Amino acid sequence: MSISAAQVKELRDMTGAGMMDCKAALAETGGDMEAAVDWLRAKGIAKADKKAGRTAAEGLIAVAGDSGKAVVVEVNSETDFVARNEAFQDIVRNVAQVALATGGETEAVAAAQYPGSEKSVTDTIKDAVGTIGENMGFRRSAMLSVPSGAVATYVHNSVVDGLGKLGVLVAVETTGNADAARAFGRQVAMHVAATNPLALTAEQIDQAVVAREKAIFIEQARESGKPDNVIEKMVEGRLRKFYEETVLLKQAFVINPDLTVEAALKEAEKEIGAPAKISGFLRFALGEGIEKEETDFAAEVAAAVKK
Template identity: 40%
Template sequence: MSITAAQVNELRKITGAGLMDCKKALTETNGDIEQAVDFLRKKGLAAASKKAGRAATEGAVGSYIHAGGKIGVLVEVNCETDFVARNDSFQVFVKDIAMHIAAASPQYVRREEVPAELLEREKEIYRAKARETGKPENIIEKIIEGQINKFYAEICLMEQNFVKDPDKTVQQFLNETISSIGENMSVRRFARFVLGEGLEKKESDFAAEVAAAAGL
């Protein structure tokens, strides 16, 4: 049978597995979502969810500097043991996450961290736009739900497409690493710095730059 993109996306949301893994699972199970979930779990992806409840208090703070020192990132990634924190695969993961943050500029780690007032403001904007189309309220609410999910995917680290492999989200990349390393891991927090961000040049400095550019 033909497997649709909607089916693949649904399975990805449920399991956090990669795009091709989800498509293969659905193909093998004739599009049955529940059987496809079991198929992926048997392949080892369930290991990540089983480990998710275990305490992860060790780890490392990683850094990444980009654009000749113009952008810098610090990120804390936790794991269960100091042994894994020194593991090369763990260190590579931390570095990759820091690089992703530099490139993708997320604002929050997870959707639960997004302030309620920001979320409501976005919903009101989407609601106003949707009402202009004249669609019924029940359809408008579905449209808003879809727009909010896109909003989360733009600003939340774990829901962004991973810059080194856009076919998977950062959460899926994390799940794969958990399965590979064999310990629970989590991205706890990050800080992204952009040189000069939030600063305003003094008027005299600006005038001097203009004068220099004009040859005065």
């Protein structure tokens, strides 16, 4: 029998399942709507897509590295409990390996073949939603690489090795000893985890952010009632302090606050055995930028009692 578009739409509205899944369900059940719903539920499709409406802001950050390159990825779940599920940890670990093999670009990783499967990373995670029991999703990934030197990795609040709540990569370019460069890079990665710098250099900070800060500093300085030439120097001083607090190379190094990160790099060159530079860093904090749903538990209970 032929399945109408209206039937497909009705089943889709009822279950939230995808169009092709709905069409397949109706075809398998001879157009019986109730049986089609059960078919989708049995396949785990309706269950997964229903859960897909819930906010996934927990999960894990993973890092993985190889010679001269490293990646950081974020895979989300609804609850912190799932982050301790070994099946979920395996998924996140495998996604990091896919990112390492495909260059780390988020869309490319999402579409890439999942290890040991004919399905993509996205589809594999969707399939796992029904098995693990809550909404999950691959959110983002990125890579840093160097022509020579090392890319150091660091995971803060790690659940198991290489998986945790915050991941950092730091690229150190040098022709010197790669192990020494990685060791120093890891210290800088720990520093980045703690201080969350806006950029590597002052020039890399978004000029809109600088303009906004400067406008605030000017307004604050004017309230002092001092002459314009003094105000100008006050603003210059505050901008200098702003850069010292937000630019990685200008920050006081958390390992040795008597040195800036830039100065600490010069000291590290003695161990590395050649000139070195920090060419980039990445910092992924779990769930940053995701709006979490605020639920009223009392209201939920009251609503359930009324049903």
